Amino acid sequence: MKNIDNTSKNSAHIIVFGNEKGGSGKSTTAMHTAIALLRLGYRVGTIDLDARQGTLTRYLKKRFEYITRNREHLPSPAHMAIEKSQRESVSEQKLEEEAFLIMALEELGHVCDFIIIDTPGTDSFLSRLAHSHADTIITPMNDSFIDLDLLASIEMQNYEIIGPSVYSQMVEDQRKVKNKRDGGYIDWIVMRNRMSHLNTNNNRIITKLLGEISKLAGFRLAPGFGERVVFKEMFLKGLTLLDLKEDQNGGLTMSQISARQEVRNLIMEIAPEQIKGYPEQESKSWKTA
Secondary structure (H helix, E strand, O other): OOOOOOOOOOOOEEEEEOOOOOOOOHHHHHHHHHHHHHHHOOOEEEEEOOOOOOHHHHHHHHHHHHHHHHOOOOOOOEEEEOOOOOOOOHHHHHHHHHHHHHHHHHHHHOOOOEEEEEOOOOOOHHHHHHHHOOOEEEEEEEOOHHHHOOOEEEEOOOOEEEEEOHHHHHHHHHHHHHHHHHOOOOEEEEEEEOOOOOOOHHHHHHHHHHHHHHHHHOOEEEEOOOOOHHHHHHHHHOOOHHHHHHOOOOOOOHHHHHHHHHHHHHHHHHOHHHHHOOOOOOOHHHHHO
């Protein structure tokens, strides 16, 4: 099932990267998605809700430092970071956090085609609120039974699905909240990161279970990013794989070429042209990079 456009052509399409587990690659995937969309010619804004870790914010900070140091022009999104409220009562915290998020969405929504939100790897009010405003949720997951447990409760002796797990249930709850608020629908994509290239028994079992869970939980599967050192190297420079030709070191390895294709495959799954149409001036760098 392809994306369902829940936003008008004049309002931003909100993509939330979510997974209630750290280390799944949310920030890396969010950053690469933002730069890919920018290079296609779309206007993009980013919001970092992971105030404690701030990985996406630090990523962009390194990018701005790279631009200043090398006097290079690199497309970069309009960025906002939202801190967890320090108000005394829980009710006051929720009101303040909601006000900040709504303000950020409204400000970016007037000038952006897409808003990308990076959420923390824990359950929180602010994360649930962001999910409820999503038009698309993208959940990167490592190819492991630990990550699979967030999507469904599984009887491991016979590999039978017992029912939805914590994150799947949260997404379903926020789908209901969104539908009640504005009649919208959330398209949910689960992408398998760090997949083994070996056709192991565990790999086959996870593939089978994900297929079954996707039908129950209502998400579609997409290939993710491999376990590559290049992603960590790019973070340290503030660059993405789509900036490699502008990196002064130059040259592309086979691993870098393969990794960049993985990013493009994800963008094809998002299908931005179906959501917002083709931008008036498509960036040449997408085609030549």
